[in-house]
Amino acid sequence: MLEVKNIEKYYGSKNNVTKALDRVSFQVADGEFIAIMGASGSGKTTLLNCISTIDTVSAGDILLDGENISQLPSRELARFRRERLGFVFQDFNLLDTLTVEENIGLALALNHIPPHKVQEQVSAVAGKLEIKDILEKFPYQISGGQKQRAACARAMVAGQSLLLADEPTGALDSKASKNLLEILTKMNRDMGATILMVTHDAYSAGYAHRVLFLKDGRLFNELLRGDRARQIFYHEILDVLALLGGDISDVL
Amino acid sequence: MTFFNASKNPSAAARPGESGGVVLRLSLRNARRQARDYLVYFATIVMVAALIYSFNGLIFSQEIRNLAAQMATLPMMIVLAGAVVIAIISWLVSYTIQFMLGRRSREFGIYVLIGLEPQQVARLFFLENLVVGGCALILGVLLGNLFYQILRAIVLSLFGQAYTFSFAFSPGAVGLTFLCFALIYLFAQLKSRRRIRSMKIHDLLCFDRQNEEAVICAGKKRLRIFTLSLVSGFVGTLLLMAGSPLLGLIGAGCVIVFLYGFFLSFASGVPAYFHKRPEKKYRGQTLLVFRTLTAKLATMGTVMATISLLFTATLISEGSGLIFQGLFYGRVRENSCFDIMIGIADLRQDHGDYLEYLQEYVPIKSQYQYEVYRGENAQVQAYLQDNTTYYTYHDRDLVMAYSDYASLRRMLGYPEVPLEDGQYLLHCRTYLEKLLTKYTYSVPLGGQTLSPGGVHSEPLGQYGWDVNGSDYILVVPDALAELCPINHRLYVAMTAEPLCEDQYNRLREIRKKRSEYSDYDNIIVRAQEEREAAAMTAMTVFPLYYLALVLTMTSATVLTIQLLSESSRYRHQFRLLEKLGMDRREMTVTLRKQFAFYYAMPALPPLLIGIPFIRNLAMSPEPGILVGTSSPAAIIATAVGLYLSIYLLYILLAYNSLKRGVFPE
Numbered sequence: 001m002l003e004v005k006n007i008e009k010y011y012g013s014k015n016n017v018t019k020a021l022d023r024v025s026f027q028v029a030d031g032e033f034i035a036i037m038g039a040s041g042s043g044k045t046t047l048l049n050c051i052s053t054i055d056t057v058s059a060g061d062i063l064l065d066g067e068n069i070s071q072l073p074s075r076e077l078a079r080f081r082r083e084r085l086g087f088v089f090q091d092f093n094l095l096d097t098l099t100v101e102e103n104i105g106l107a108l109a110l111n112h113i114p115p116h117k118v119q120e121q122v123s124a125v126a127g128k129l130e131i132k133d134i135l136e137k138f139p140y141q142i143s144g145g146q147k148q149r150a151a152c153a154r155a156m157v158a159g160q161s162l163l164l165a166d167e168p169t170g171a172l173d174s175k176a177s178k179n180l181l182e183i184l185t186k187m188n189r190d191m192g193a194t195i196l197m198v199t200h201d202a203y204s205a206g207y208a209h210r211v212l213f214l215k216d217g218r219l220f221n222e223l224l225r226g227d228r229a230r231q232i233f234y235h236e237i238l239d240v241l242a243l244l245g246g247d248i249s250d251v252l
Numbered sequence: 253m254t255f256f257n258a259s260k261n262p263s264a265a266a267r268p269g270e271s272g273g274v275v276l277r278l279s280l281r282n283a284r285r286q287a288r289d290y291l292v293y294f295a296t297i298v299m300v301a302a303l304i305y306s307f308n309g310l311i312f313s314q315e316i317r318n319l320a321a322q323m324a325t326l327p328m329m330i331v332l333a334g335a336v337v338i339a340i341i342s343w344l345v346s347y348t349i350q351f352m353l354g355r356r357s358r359e360f361g362i363y364v365l366i367g368l369e370p371q372q373v374a375r376l377f378f379l380e381n382l383v384v385g386g387c388a389l390i391l392g393v394l395l396g397n398l399f400y401q402i403l404r405a406i407v408l409s410l411f412g413q414a415y416t417f418s419f420a421f422s423p424g425a426v427g428l429t430f431l432c433f434a435l436i437y438l439f440a441q442l443k444s445r446r447r448i449r450s451m452k453i454h455d456l457l458c459f460d461r462q463n464e465e466a467v468i469c470a471g472k473k474r475l476r477i478f479t480l481s482l483v484s485g486f487v488g489t490l491l492l493m494a495g496s497p498l499l500g501l502i503g504a505g506c507v508i509v510f511l512y513g514f515f516l517s518f519a520s521g522v523p524a525y526f527h528k529r530p531e532k533k534y535r536g537q538t539l540l541v542f543r544t545l546t547a548k549l550a551t552m553g554t555v556m557a558t559i560s561l562l563f564t565a566t567l568i569s570e571g572s573g574l575i576f577q578g579l580f581y582g583r584v585r586e587n588s589c590f591d592i593m594i595g596i597a598d599l600r601q602d603h604g605d606y607l608e609y610l611q612e613y614v615p616i617k618s619q620y621q622y623e624v625y626r627g628e629n630a631q632v633q634a635y636l637q638d639n640t641t642y643y644t645y646h647d648r649d650l651v652m653a654y655s656d657y658a659s660l661r662r663m664l665g666y667p668e669v670p671l672e673d674g675q676y677l678l679h680c681r682t683y684l685e686k687l688l689t690k691y692t693y694s695v696p697l698g699g700q701t702l703s704p705g706g707v708h709s710e711p712l713g714q715y716g717w718d719v720n721g722s723d724y725i726l727v728v729p730d731a732l733a734e735l736c737p738i739n740h741r742l743y744v745a746m747t748a749e750p751l752c753e754d755q756y757n758r759l760r761e762i763r764k765k766r767s768e769y770s771d772y773d774n775i776i777v778r779a780q781e782e783r784e785a786a787a788m789t790a791m792t793v794f795p796l797y798y799l800a801l802v803l804t805m806t807s808a809t810v811l812t813i814q815l816l817s818e819s820s821r822y823r824h825q826f827r828l829l830e831k832l833g834m835d836r837r838e839m840t841v842t843l844r845k846q847f848a849f850y851y852a853m854p855a856l857p858p859l860l861i862g863i864p865f866i867r868n869l870a871m872s873p874e875p876g877i878l879v880g881t882s883s884p885a886a887i888i889a890t891a892v893g894l895y896l897s898i899y900l901l902y903i904l905l906a907y908n909s910l911k912r913g914v915f916p917e
Contacts, residue, residue, distance in 0.1 A: 052831070054830075054831060074835075074836070075835055078830070078833050078834060078835035078836075079833065079835070080833070081831065081832065081833035082832055082833020082834070083833065085833070087831055087832070093828050093831075095540075095543075095825055095828065096547075096821075097543040097544055097546075097547040098539065098540075098543050102533070102539055102543065105533075105534055105539070106539060106540075106832065107832060108534065109534045109535075109536075109539055110829070110832055110833055110834050110838075111833075113534075115530070115531040115532065115533070115534035115535045116530075116531040118530065118531075118534040119530045119534075154832075
């Protein structure tokens with residue numbers, strides 16, 4: 001589904017160039033749940049931004065369903081984002097002035113879905129994510145976990161094929177984090193959502209099928225969960241992080 | 253971030269002995285930042301200072317006061333308007349300071365946290381505002397000198413005098429402007445000082461996180477208030493137009509009830525409307541536009557209502573100013589085509605006393621004495637009363653001999669008009685021309701029947717009593733006119749130069765002496781009429797425009813401060829929308845719509861109240877005065893145009909500033 005080929009990303013001026021991504025390549029299959037891990041400054045968010053077309057790559061190609069998104073004109077990029085990508089951010093990014101229902105419906109309105117179908121579709125997805133009873137509320141009236149579920153609903157309501165999550169549990173307590181990760185797993189397993197999640201939390205990464213490790217902008221390692229229990233996979237992730245070095249404090 | 257901008261070494265602030273210096277340094281630095289962040293506010297305060305100074309300049313100008321005797325009351329009118337201006341600007345400054353206080357309470361909390369005493373923080377904020385106000389005042393006084401020259405030029409041109417630049421720095425005007433500003437800032441500062449001193453660290457740190465309260469939520473209550481407010485607005489507008497002071501006052505009260513009720517209930521009414529019609533909500537950019545609007549209205553309904561009220565006052569001030577101006581000059585236009593016109597109703601008298609004086613002291617270019625006669629009936633008058641608003645002074649149609657008419661036309665430089673035998677001419681004021689052209693009836697006079705021979709409407713001195721008719725006059729052959737009884741005698745003259753005030757007063761003295769033994773004569777002196785119109789314009793129109801200008805600037809500034817302070821919220825919104833796939837064109841349309849609704853909301857009710865009010869006021873003077881560029885339609889268009897043009901200037905500034913700050917590159 002997603003193919004990242006030798007992408008590079010440089011920041012800065014002529015005299016002071018920072019290499020944020022260095023020849024990163026990987027593939028994501030349809031229906032996969034992938035986590036990208038790494039320390040602060042390792043390039044995880046840059047990678048996510050490049051895939052989500054918020055940022056552009058300096059070299060290399062990103063193909064989604066065979067379409068090279070690094071070469072799309074800006075107008076097409078906007079269309080691509082609203083039709084194909086769903087976003088879940090660490091700080092929820094819900095609009096304060098809209099109710100939960102409207103925040104979710106916004107994604108449909110942007111896709112020019114006939115207005116009379118919006119409520120129906122929002123209601124369907126809210127039912128699946130167990131947030132039907134808070135649809136009338138404003139973001140400041142609900143908990144962090146509920147906000148994140150609303151963000152998940154917005155990310156998939158318009159039938160987006162790839163869900164990009166940037167530290168989705170970063171602002172949640174452990175109970176709400178667990179709840180959210182289960183929701184993501186459910187979305188992946190039952191609704192067929194392909195998920196690419198950036199995190200520096202080993203516990204969150206343990207829910208993925210595969211974990212990619214980034215260090216200094218390069219792919220350092222890759223772990224496949226296979227049939228192993230989540231607990232075992234979690235410990236393997238911790239081992240790799242220990243190998244990466246200097247990041248134990250991030251994991252514990 | 254704010255904190256680090258303010259001081260690189262905050263701990264130094266707490267050191268005894270040094271804290272005063274630190275407070276001063278911080279205040280100066282923050283003042284600079286405040287002027288930059290609240291540029292629109294700063295610019296408005298500078299403009300207001302300039303306006304106050306320039307009008308104060310008029311108060312202290314001997315030159316202006318010497319223009320006419322009536323100008324002696326000009327200072328009082330400006331002081332009255334100035335008092336209202338001070339009240340309005342106090343509100344603006346107080347509102348802005350409270351607003352900044354809310355936005356920066358966290359910063360002040362940190363100052364207290366690192367050891368500054370609340371009194372010191374209050375002093376810091378006080379000094380900061382003092383510096384900003386002081387700078388605005390100094391810049392304003394400098395700019396005000398320029399404004400004063402413009403005002404002076406306008407006043408001199410009103411009195412027909414040549415303008416020559418003469419730099420006039422009036423210490424009195426500077427002093428009074430300082431006093432006005434001291435009052436404005438004292439009021440605002442006292443409020444904020446009390447607030448900072450009484451707040452605890454926690455309150456200060458968390459003040460900006462407090463949720464603002466929505467004003468009215470309950471459906472039925474809201475609907476009731478909304479309906480009541482609309483009814484109150486309608487009734488209020490009708491009462492304002494009723495013309496009686498008491499009803500007008502009640503009407504103004506109703507309008508205030510309408511504006512506050514409307515804005516407080518409208519905010520919760522819109523979501524209720526869309527809640528019932530979800531299909532409308534999700535169409536195009538409606539969702540984002542209406543939610544932004546209702547969020548704004550829910551938290552600043554009272555401010556919106558106040559702004560709307562100020563806008564209504566602006567529109568009414570501008571409209572009234574234009575009406576007064578039109579009225580004064582319209583009367584001069586209709587009254588004074590001759591330099592001197594004296595009507596005598598007492599037929600035992602003639603113009604002898606006046607002529608004696610005029611021949612000796614006034615250089616006359618041309619003059620003419622004649623009589624105006626009474627016709628046989630009032631058929632033209634009856635026709636006018638049936639077809640238009642016409643106030644009558646006489647019980648018969650008035651008649652003039654053709655030879656007198658021809659002489660008057662020659663004096664005024666009008667082309668000659670022929671009068672055929674058996675015909676009559678009609679000469680009327682412009683507002684009657686169309687109607688009288690349709691008058692095709694014959695007129696009986698001296699045993700003959702005269703048929704209509706044409707209608708003319710050049711200014712001929714037909715407004716008032718004992719003049720050339722009563723808004724119209726019939727011109728008939730001399731032989732027939734002389735058969736009619738005389739109604740009054742007239743003397744008209746054109747002079748080599750305009751009569752001065754003393755000469756006019758001398759004519760009045762002659763009249764006064766004569767009035768002891770005869771009826772009161774009607775003396776019209778063009779130069780005096782023009783002087784009086786100029787003085788009345790300066791005294792009523794200037795203060796009204798002064799008020800209107802300050803009201804618009806204040807309202808637009810409050811709206812703009814509110815909007816620009818939300819730039820980061822808008823930026824966040826559009827960044828998110830960009831991520832969600834909204835393209836730039838759609839984002840621009842959304843921003844424009846949000847912007848347009850925000851600025852249109854408080855501007856629309858004033859139009860609904862102001863336009864009927866101005867129209868009604870413009871229709872009330874005697875007919876024929878407010879015509880042409882001073883017609884009710886033209887006055888409404890000019891007043892609305894003036895109001896919107898200043899408002900538009902602020903809107904454009906705010907839009908550019910917001911667009912630059914909001915859209916991601």
